[in-house]
Amino acid sequence: MKGVVNKGIQELVESKFDSEKWEKIKSLAGCNEPFFSISEDYPDKMTLDLASSASGVLGIPIDILLVEFGKFWIMNTGKTSYPMFFKLAGSSPREFLLNMNRVHKQVTKSIPNATPPVFIFEELPDGRLLMHYKSERGLCSALFGLILGVGMYFNQELKLIETSCMKKGDTKCTMEITFP
Amino acid sequence: MYDGNNIPINSSELKYEINLNQLSRLAPFILAVDEGLVVTWASKSIVSKVAGAIGTVISEFVEMKGIEEKLSLSLIESNVEKDLKVILKSGNDRYSLFGYLINITGGFLLLASPDVKTAQDLEKFSIEDFSENNLTMDLLVAQDEFRSSFNDAKLAMEKLREINLVMGTSKQELEEEIRLRKLAEEKQIETARGLFWRSEELKASNEEFRAHADLLMKRKKELERVTNEALAANEELQREIVNRRIAEESALKAKEQVEEANRQITIAVTRANELAITAEQANKAKSDFLACMSHEIRTPLNGVIGMTSLLLDTELSTEQREFVDMIRLSGDALLSVISDILDFSKIEAGKIDFENIYFELQTTVQEASSILVQKITDKKIELISFIDQNIPLVLRGDPSRLRQILLNLMNNSVKFTDHGEIVVKAMLDSETDKNATIRFSVSDTGIGIPKDRIGLLFEAFTQVDASTTRKYGGTGLGLTIAKQLCEMMGGKISVESEVGKGSTFTFTVVLEKESEIKQRVRVIPASIQNKHVLVVDDNDTNCAILTAYLDQWGCRNLAVSSAEDGLSQMRRAVDKNDPFDLALVDMMMPDFNGADFGVAVKADDKISATHLIMLTSTAQRGDVKTLTSIGFAGYLTKPLNPSVLFDSMATILGEPVADFKIEEGLVTRFTLAEDTFRAKKTHGNVRILLAEDNLVNQKVATKILEKLGYQVDAVNNGKESVDALRINNYDIVLMDCEMPVMDGFQATIAIREMEGVNKHTTVVALTAHAMSNARELCINAGMDDFITKPLDPKALVELLDKWLEKEDKIYSTSLAG
Numbered sequence: 001m002k003g004v005v006n007k008g009i010q011e012l013v014e015s016k017f018d019s020e021k022w023e024k025i026k027s028l029a030g031c032n033e034p035f036f037s038i039s040e041d042y043p044d045k046m047t048l049d050l051a052s053s054a055s056g057v058l059g060i061p062i063d064i065l066l067v068e069f070g071k072f073w074i075m076n077t078g079k080t081s082y083p084m085f086f087k088l089a090g091s092s093p094r095e096f097l098l099n100m101n102r103v104h105k106q107v108t109k110s111i112p113n114a115t116p117p118v119f120i121f122e123e124l125p126d127g128r129l130l131m132h133y134k135s136e137r138g139l140c141s142a143l144f145g146l147i148l149g150v151g152m153y154f155n156q157e158l159k160l161i162e163t164s165c166m167k168k169g170d171t172k173c174t175m176e177i178t179f180p
Numbered sequence: 181m182y183d184g185n186n187i188p189i190n191s192s193e194l195k196y197e198i199n200l201n202q203l204s205r206l207a208p209f210i211l212a213v214d215e216g217l218v219v220t221w222a223s224k225s226i227v228s229k230v231a232g233a234i235g236t237v238i239s240e241f242v243e244m245k246g247i248e249e250k251l252s253l254s255l256i257e258s259n260v261e262k263d264l265k266v267i268l269k270s271g272n273d274r275y276s277l278f279g280y281l282i283n284i285t286g287g288f289l290l291l292a293s294p295d296v297k298t299a300q301d302l303e304k305f306s307i308e309d310f311s312e313n314n315l316t317m318d319l320l321v322a323q324d325e326f327r328s329s330f331n332d333a334k335l336a337m338e339k340l341r342e343i344n345l346v347m348g349t350s351k352q353e354l355e356e357e358i359r360l361r362k363l364a365e366e367k368q369i370e371t372a373r374g375l376f377w378r379s380e381e382l383k384a385s386n387e388e389f390r391a392h393a394d395l396l397m398k399r400k401k402e403l404e405r406v407t408n409e410a411l412a413a414n415e416e417l418q419r420e421i422v423n424r425r426i427a428e429e430s431a432l433k434a435k436e437q438v439e440e441a442n443r444q445i446t447i448a449v450t451r452a453n454e455l456a457i458t459a460e461q462a463n464k465a466k467s468d469f470l471a472c473m474s475h476e477i478r479t480p481l482n483g484v485i486g487m488t489s490l491l492l493d494t495e496l497s498t499e500q501r502e503f504v505d506m507i508r509l510s511g512d513a514l515l516s517v518i519s520d521i522l523d524f525s526k527i528e529a530g531k532i533d534f535e536n537i538y539f540e541l542q543t544t545v546q547e548a549s550s551i552l553v554q555k556i557t558d559k560k561i562e563l564i565s566f567i568d569q570n571i572p573l574v575l576r577g578d579p580s581r582l583r584q585i586l587l588n589l590m591n592n593s594v595k596f597t598d599h600g601e602i603v604v605k606a607m608l609d610s611e612t613d614k615n616a617t618i619r620f621s622v623s624d625t626g627i628g629i630p631k632d633r634i635g636l637l638f639e640a641f642t643q644v645d646a647s648t649t650r651k652y653g654g655t656g657l658g659l660t661i662a663k664q665l666c667e668m669m670g671g672k673i674s675v676e677s678e679v680g681k682g683s684t685f686t687f688t689v690v691l692e693k694e695s696e697i698k699q700r701v702r703v704i705p706a707s708i709q710n711k712h713v714l715v716v717d718d719n720d721t722n723c724a725i726l727t728a729y730l731d732q733w734g735c736r737n738l739a740v741s742s743a744e745d746g747l748s749q750m751r752r753a754v755d756k757n758d759p760f761d762l763a764l765v766d767m768m769m770p771d772f773n774g775a776d777f778g779v780a781v782k783a784d785d786k787i788s789a790t791h792l793i794m795l796t797s798t799a800q801r802g803d804v805k806t807l808t809s810i811g812f813a814g815y816l817t818k819p820l821n822p823s824v825l826f827d828s829m830a831t832i833l834g835e836p837v838a839d840f841k842i843e844e845g846l847v848t849r850f851t852l853a854e855d856t857f858r859a860k861k862t863h864g865n866v867r868i869l870l871a872e873d874n875l876v877n878q879k880v881a882t883k884i885l886e887k888l889g890y891q892v893d894a895v896n897n898g899k900e901s902v903d904a905l906r907i908n909n910y911d912i913v914l915m916d917c918e919m920p921v922m923d924g925f926q927a928t929i930a931i932r933e934m935e936g937v938n939k940h941t942t943v944v945a946l947t948a949h950a951m952s953n954a955r956e957l958c959i960n961a962g963m964d965d966f967i968t969k970p971l972d973p974k975a976l977v978e979l980l981d982k983w984l985e986k987e988d989k990i991y992s993t994s995l996a997g
Contacts (some may be wrong), residue, residue, distance in 0.1 A: 003811055038332075039329060085321065102307055106312075107325075109318065
């Protein structure tokens with residue numbers, strides 16, 4: 001997982017809570033990194049441990065926390081870290097989301113054996129967009145928040161329903177997005 | 181698929197399309213144009229920007245500088261036209277592209293990619309407009325990540341720099357960081373500048389860029405590590421620094437305060453030292469001045485007083501005598517002022533010395549009273565003294581200082597009392613094995629002291645009010661001296677007073693007791709014990725004191741306040757078969773005085789056997805004769821010396837005391853003025869050598885001595901005195917201390933050397949100094965005694981008696997008062 005994700009968690013905790021909490025979360029997760037470099041690859045476990053210990057320390061259910069993380073990441077960490085990319089990634093939420101596979105591929109190019117997420121898009125005739133996602137990491141709640149975050153980035157309110165979820169035993173997670 | 185100049189194109193449209201789609205992954209902008217220059221196919225990137233591209237003549241929305249002509253003529257010279265600058269027009273938007281133009285069957289293909297030179301250029305395109313392997317994208321990622329990492333690194337560096345500042349890391353290290361940072365910045369600028377260059381250049385640049393990014397990354401990692409360590413160290417250090425800063429600040433403040441205080445102290449000490457030196461010099465100057473003044477003033481004063489005394493003994497008219505008396509009084513007053521000032525100065529300078537000799541307290545009190553009695557004869561005042569018989573007879577201390585205190589207080593009383601009485605009492609206050617504390621009181625019935633002035637009384641140069649000095653004279657030092665003297669003798673002084681009623685000064689002194697062996701025990705003879713004694717005195721205090729003495733001696737007694745009462749009591753006593761053995765009669769009584777009483781007693785056979793002793797405070801010429809003729813057995817002056825009274829009574833009542841004289845049949849202790857200078861015996865065989873440089877004083881002393889019946893040889897300096905002793909024998913030498921040629925001390929030393937051990941001529945120093953060390957100086961020089969100038973005839977007589985009649989012991993100590 002790229003450092004920019006972990007950095008997002010850190011920034012979320014530090015800005016919404018405080019750095020003391022963050023230090024606590026980090027130590028609970030057994031993480032010794034003083035800070036995260038956005039381009040470095042960190043073990044996936046670290047990200048998952050950070051997320052779950054943040055949930056514990058902050059007393060927020062993990063899924064709600066991940067949704068918040070997603071929204072925060074787009075509007076803060078991602079936007080700040082990849083300003084040019086955010087501009088190029090699309091001129092609308094739909095275009096932005098549709099470009100995600102390319103974007104991820106591009107930004108993980110330098111990391112050997114990277115496993116960027118792969119989305120399968122299904123554009124429905126009525127304009128809705130289905131985003132299928134097979135997450136081995138179980139971070140679909142984060143995706144939920146990220147998609148909402150994209151809407152916020154373009155100052156649009158998206159209607160989003162998670163129609164299936166691997167955590168509920170489905171074969172994949174599916175986000176049904178309705179654009180305004 | 182696209183391989184050099186040869187592009188195999190399938191006739192099948194589908195395949196054609198697929199191939200072009202595949203091709204568009206490499207070059208997203210693709211246009212297929214037929215021979216008529218009409219666009220037959222356009223890639224998604226073009227269609228998304230120019231919606232109606234397909235079916236439109238290419239020149240409608242594409243500009244290709246320099247080859248439009250060729251296009252229209254299908255005259256592309258080679259199969260491939262490289263490095264084309266292509267502008268895609270869509271409305272007002274312009275998209276810069278660069279690409280290749282390839283000849284194909286029935287037309288040509290335009291393959292292009294975005295030509296991005298600025299960020300603005302970039303913003304026009306979408307990510308889809310770039311091929312997946314487009315370096316621009318790679319660079320874009322790298323750029324974003326670099327920027328972000330750079331920011332992180334910058335933050336880390338800033339933290340590090342802060343830490344460096346705190347930890348005092350060397351400047352060079354910091355400069356190295358800055359240099360690297362600058363390098364990075366320059367690289368970044370450089371990289372950014374060449375960011376969107378053509379692919380080969382971009383590639384090279386990218387490599388370099390990445391290499392630099394790697395370097396930075398390493399650097400960053402290093403920074404992270406250092407930062408991490410530093411942060412931990414820093415945390416501790418920060419706490420330490422805060423603590424130290426607080427400590428340093430307070431220490432600094434304290435140090436400043438201490439320094440300031442030290443500075444002040446140094447200034448003060450310097451100043452104090454200067455002052456001390458000045459004070460020392462001033463003090464020395466003062467002492468010298470005092471010594472000088474003492475000599476210079478007393479010497480001429482000696483002349484004035486001495487000559488006046490001599491003058492009074494000559495034939496003078498009443499007026500002349502009055503004037504001379506005035507001179508004498510003025511001289512005495514001046515002398516007492518000078519003495520007061522000298523005493524005060526000595527006390528102030530801490531130079532006063534106390535003698536520690538055996539003496540009899542009652543003698544001292546008596547002496548003081550005697551001196552005073554002459555002053556009160558012209559006032560109607562009774563001077564009464566009482567000495568507690570429990571006080572040890574012999575004590576050890578400085579009698580002259582004690583007398584000085586008493587005289588000071590008594591003089592004051594006399595000064596401020598016009599009628600009534602002055603009572604001097606000495607009581608035993610407390611006693612230990614070694615010491616006796618004596619409480620003296622001097623009470624008068626004078627004008628008294630206002631309450632608000634009492635506190636100021638003992639302060640120097642203070643009198644009850646300023647007008648006091650004018651009316652009563654005095655320096656205002658008397659009480660201050662008295663206070664300090666009695667404090668030096670271990671006591672205290674206090675005063676109680678009521679305006680119009682009088683004052684009582686009380687003081688205590690601590691005196692050493694004589695050892696048992698030397699302490700004489702007063703033996704009361706049988707002749708006195710149990711005798712019946714009448715006291716006739718109109719003064720209640722006198723009665724009380726006399727009866728107190730009589731009680732102590734075991735006499736039955738009765739006191740009455742008038743002559744009439746006295747007579748009737750005497751007659752009644754005879755009736756009771758217990759007649760009075762003795763009557764003590766006061767001279768001064770209203771209506772019926774002591775003499776009249778005596779006449780009445782002696783005229784009445786019934787009571788005439790009773791012995792009479794007259795007590796008077798106003799002795800007059802001829803008294804002795806008158807009283808003897810009346811039939812008085814004794815005549816004593818007040819204030820009474822209890823010893824004298826005791827001895828007189830013992831003598832009269834049948835047990836004569838050794839050495840007590842009965843003069844002309846009347847027991848008396850003569851203190852009449854007329855007898856003062858009278859020679860008690862002929863001293864014609866006594867030779868006195870007087871060494872005195874001041875001719876006036878020489879004359880005064882000579883006259884006094886001659887009047888006393890002595891033979892006097894006078895010399896002018898010490899050397900002459902030594903010479904005179906070489907030739908003649910003298911019984912006593914009176915030696916002035918300060919003389920030219922050879923002073924008195926040197927002369928005495930010379931005399932003692934000359935005499936050796938076989939002979940010892942008495943040498944008495946005449947000193948005008950009255951300074952504390954005079955006695956010591958005299959003794960050290962080998963002198964036997966000293967007497968202060970101006971010469972007091974009485975003191976001189978006593979001194980001469982002491983040294984000349986030493987062996988004869990004519991006066992017993994108990995009668996010396």
